[in-house]
Amino acid sequence: MNSTPKIHRDDLASKTGMWFFLFTEMLLFGGLFIVYSVYRFRNAEAFHLAAHELSIPIGTINTIILLISSTTIAMSITAIQKKNKNLALILLGITIFLGLAFLVNKYFEWGEHIKEHIYPGSAVLALRGQGDVLFYGLYFFMTGLHALHIIIGLVFICVIAVKIYRDKIRPDNYVLLENSGLYWHLVDLIWIFLFPLFYLIT
Amino acid sequence: MENEKNHIIPYRTFLYVLALLITLTITSVAITQIYLGTLTVVLALLIAAVKSSFVLRIFMHLKFENKIFSIAVVAIALLISVVILITFLDYLYR
Numbered sequence: 147m148n149s150t151p152k153i154h155r156d157d158l159a160s161k162t163g164m165w166f167f168l169f170t171e172m173l174l175f176g177g178l179f180i181v182y183s184v185y186r187f188r189n190a191e192a193f194h195l196a197a198h199e200l201s202i203p204i205g206t207i208n209t210i211i212l213l214i215s216s217t218t219i220a221m222s223i224t225a226i227q228k229k230n231k232n233l234a235l236i237l238l239g240i241t242i243f244l245g246l247a248f249l250v251n252k253y254f255e256w257g258e259h260i261k262e263h264i265y266p267g268s269a270v271l272a273l274r275g276q277g278d279v280l281f282y283g284l285y286f287f288m289t290g291l292h293a294l295h296i297i298i299g300l301v302f303i304c305v306i307a308v309k310i311y312r313d314k315i316r317p318d319n320y321v322l323l324e325n326s327g328l329y330w331h332l333v334d335l336i337w338i339f340l341f342p343l344f345y346l347i348t
Numbered sequence: 349m350e351n352e353k354n355h356i357i358p359y360r361t362f363l364y365v366l367a368l369l370i371t372l373t374i375t376s377v378a379i380t381q382i383y384l385g386t387l388t389v390v391l392a393l394l395i396a397a398v399k400s401s402f403v404l405r406i407f408m409h410l411k412f413e414n415k416i417f418s419i420a421v422v423a424i425a426l427l428i429s430v431v432i433l434i435t436f437l438d439y440l441y442r
Binding site: 161221324328347 | 356357363369373374377380389392395399406407409413414421425427432435436439
């Protein structure tokens with residue numbers, strides 16, 4: 147476990163920094179969940195009916211996709227610890243593929259809504275009343291912000307995969323891989339709450 | 349630099365957790381299809397909380413890290429819950 151003695155490295159500090167960033171992310175989404183709960187409380191009926199229009203099968207499949215992708219990136223850390231570079235790369239590749247699959251599903255899901263003229267600012271949606279406008283406003287904003295996190299996570303993981311390929315991340319120095327994993331798990335964590343709140347509780 | 353305690357989690361553990369998480373997801377979908385009123389919301393959020401605790405403890409290694417990280421995560425969850433509670437006290441009794 148010796149790196150070049152001259153280069154200062156502090157993995158714990160690096161991980162702590164990542165966690166601090168994740169805390170701000172939790173508070174960002176936490177704030178949105180507060181907005182959601184209040185609007186839901188004040189427009190119970192409209193939220194109930196609007197949530198029925200979301201596809202539970204697609205939501206469930208996307209949840210499972212994210213859970214598997216979280217598992218594969220967690221396993222890639224074990225692989226690098228066991229000095230199995232190829233397996234680590236394969237597992238990251240699967241993670242990236244699953245992340246893209248999630249986005250493709252999201253594209254079709256949003257596409258369906260937009261085809262029915264349901265999107266923020268749509269005149270058709272405005273006719274359906276305040277509750278629907280609020281529900282779909284929050285739905286598009288929160289799943290959109292989440293999808294943005296997925297895209298950022300995918301770019302992050304791609305960079306990490308290249309670094310592993312070039313031996314910049316090694317079995318004795320893999321804190322960056324751990325940090326990208328933490329970010330990806332957070333994205334998964336947020337979806338764990340988004341899914342029941344928008345799709346299931348009707 | 350001796351930075352790492354190098355705790356290696358076996359592949360198997362992750363697969364067990366994945367199986368559990370998928371089971372919980374399907375359970376929560378099944379439960380919410382039955383009409384139980386307010387209980388549905390409580391159960392769905394409870395299952396989400398259990399799922400996230402597994403993600404945090406195993407996938408995010410919190411179980412093997414310094415306790416301070418876990419304490420901070422719990423503190424943030426409590427902070428958000430308290431703000432939701434206070435917000436609702438306001439809306440319910442104004």
